[in-house]
Amino acid sequence: MNQTRIAALAETAGIDPLSAVTHPDPYPYYRELAASRPFFRDARLGLWVAAGPREVAAVLAHADCRVRPPAQPVPPALAGTAAGDLFGRLVRMNDGAAHAPLKALLVPMLAAVDPVRAAQQAVAMAQVLDAGNGARTAMPAASVNRWLFALPVVALASVLGLPVARDRDTAVEVAQQVAAFAAAQSPLADTDTVRAGAEAARWLGTWLASSLACGVAANGPLPALQHAALAAGIEAQAVAANIIGLLVQACEATAGLAGNTLLWLGRDPSSGGMPLQGVVARVAQDDPPVQNTRRFLAADTELCGHAVKAGDTVLVLLAAASCSGLADDARAWTFGHGRHACPGDRLAQALAAATVAALRACGAEPAALARAFRYRPSLNARIAHFL
Structure with a gap:
C-alpha cells in the first residue's frame, strides 16, 4: 500500500490519525497505516505517528518517550x-x-x-x-x-x-x-x-x-x-x-x-x-476503547529509524497496532505496553x-x-x- 493510496483513502473517508477515534469504521485506514506508514511525521498535525505494532512497542518502551511533556507535568x-x-x-x-x-x-x-x-x-x-x-x-x-x-x-x-x-x-x-x-x-x-x-x-x-x-x-x-x-x-x-x-x-x-x-x-x-x-x-482487540496515547520526547534521539528531537510528540495508535494483523501475537494494545x-x-x-x-x-x-x-x-x- 503506497502513501498516495493512503492519502486517497483518508480524503475519501474524511479521516486522519486523530479523527479516526470517532470515525464509524477507522480500521481499514488503521491497517493501511500500520502496513505502509508504520512510523511517520504528520506535518499537518505536527506529530509523529506510530502505527505498526513494532513501532508502537518501540515508542512505549523508549526511555526518552515520556508520558507527559517534561516541562508540563500537569495540563x-x-x-x-x-x-x-x-x-x-x-x-x-x-x-x-x-x-x-x-x-x-x-x-x-x-x-x-x-x-x-x-x-x-x-x-x-x-x-x-x-x-x-x-x-x-x-x-x-x-x-x-x-x-x-x-x-x-x-x-x-x-x-x-x-x-x-x-x-x-x-x-x-x-x-x-x-x-x-x-x-x-x-x-x-x-x-x-x-x-x-x-x-x-x-x-x-x-x-x-x-x-x-x-x-x-x-x-x-x-x-x-x-x-x-x-x-x-x-x-x-x-x-x-x-x-x-x-x-x-x-x-x-x-x-x-x-x-x-x-x-x-x-x-x-x-x-x-x-x-x-x-x-x-x-x-x-478489534474495537478498543482507548485508540491512542501520546509520548513526549525528553531528548534528541533516534526512534524507529528517524531522528526525533526533544519536545516532539508521538501519537501512538494503539488501535492500529491491534488491528494490523502484523504482530506475531494477537493482543489488545488498548491496555498499553511497557512501563x-x-x-x-x-x-x-x-x-x-x-x-x-x-x-x-x-x-x-x-x-x-x-x-x-x-x-x-x-x-x-x-x-x-x-x-
Missing part, C-alpha cells in the same frame, strides 16, 4: 487547581524514580484483585443502582449511558472496600464525581468542565479521607497499601490520589469497552451465543463483561442500542453514547 488548564494537584500525583502520569515506590505497591495490589470477585461486586452494585426503579420491559438509552460510566466505578470502589454499597445516592454521587474529574483531563474540556473537575477532585479527596479514617475500607486491600506506603515513606496524599486514579481508570475506558461490546452484540446477534467474556476480549501498561487488564474486561450482563438483565437491548448512537467527542477514547 495547563488544570494547573493551580485541585484537579491539577491530584493529576500531578498520579503514577500513571509520571515517569522517574520518585514515583516508582508507590507504583511498585499499586501494580501488584491491582493485579491481585480477583476478576470473579469484581464481577460479583458489579452484580451487587447493579442492584444498588437499580433500587427503586421497579419492573420495566426495556432500559432507556439515557439509563444505559449513565450505567456505563457508573457501574464499573462503584464496583471497583466496592472491591477496594470503599463505602458505596450503603445506598444508591452515595454510589451515584461517587460515580458522578469520578466522571467529572475524568472529563476535566480531556484536551477538549471547556472552562466549566475544568471547574467541575476541580470541584470533583476536592469532593473525592474529602470523601476518600473520611472513608479511610473511619476504617470502612478494612475489608479491602487499602489498609495494607497504606501500611506499606507509610513504611516506604510515601506521602499519604500520593496514596489517596492514586486510589482515586484507579476509580478514574475504571470510568471512561471501561465505559468504552462495555459500550462497544453492546454495539458488537447489537450488530452481530450470533455473537450473543459466545461466552460474554470472550466477546469482551475480542472487542478489546505504563495497565496492570488491570483482566479486571477491566471482567468489569466490562459484568456491566454488559447487568444492563441486559435490566432490559438493555443491544440491537436497539446499535440502531441509534454516536461516539462521544474525544481525541483518544472510543465511547458510544446511545440515543
Whole structure:
C-alpha cells in the first residue's frame, strides 16, 4: 500500500490519525497505516505517528518517550487547581524514580484483585443502582449511558472496600464525581468542565479521607497499601490520589469497552451465543476503547529509524497496532505496553463483561442500542453514547 493510496483513502473517508477515534469504521485506514506508514511525521498535525505494532512497542518502551511533556507535568488548564494537584500525583502520569515506590505497591495490589470477585461486586452494585426503579420491559438509552460510566466505578470502589454499597445516592454521587474529574483531563474540556473537575477532585479527596479514617475500607486491600506506603515513606496524599486514579481508570475506558461490546452484540446477534467474556476480549482487540496515547520526547534521539528531537510528540495508535494483523501475537494494545501498561487488564474486561450482563438483565437491548448512537467527542477514547 503506497502513501498516495493512503492519502486517497483518508480524503475519501474524511479521516486522519486523530479523527479516526470517532470515525464509524477507522480500521481499514488503521491497517493501511500500520502496513505502509508504520512510523511517520504528520506535518499537518505536527506529530509523529506510530502505527505498526513494532513501532508502537518501540515508542512505549523508549526511555526518552515520556508520558507527559517534561516541562508540563500537569495540563495547563488544570494547573493551580485541585484537579491539577491530584493529576500531578498520579503514577500513571509520571515517569522517574520518585514515583516508582508507590507504583511498585499499586501494580501488584491491582493485579491481585480477583476478576470473579469484581464481577460479583458489579452484580451487587447493579442492584444498588437499580433500587427503586421497579419492573420495566426495556432500559432507556439515557439509563444505559449513565450505567456505563457508573457501574464499573462503584464496583471497583466496592472491591477496594470503599463505602458505596450503603445506598444508591452515595454510589451515584461517587460515580458522578469520578466522571467529572475524568472529563476535566480531556484536551477538549471547556472552562466549566475544568471547574467541575476541580470541584470533583476536592469532593473525592474529602470523601476518600473520611472513608479511610473511619476504617470502612478494612475489608479491602487499602489498609495494607497504606501500611506499606507509610513504611516506604510515601506521602499519604500520593496514596489517596492514586486510589482515586484507579476509580478514574475504571470510568471512561471501561465505559468504552462495555459500550462497544453492546454495539458488537447489537450488530452481530450470533455473537450473543459466545461466552460474554470472550466477546469482551475480542472487542478489546478489534474495537478498543482507548485508540491512542501520546509520548513526549525528553531528548534528541533516534526512534524507529528517524531522528526525533526533544519536545516532539508521538501519537501512538494503539488501535492500529491491534488491528494490523502484523504482530506475531494477537493482543489488545488498548491496555498499553511497557512501563505504563495497565496492570488491570483482566479486571477491566471482567468489569466490562459484568456491566454488559447487568444492563441486559435490566432490559438493555443491544440491537436497539446499535440502531441509534454516536461516539462521544474525544481525541483518544472510543465511547458510544446511545440515543
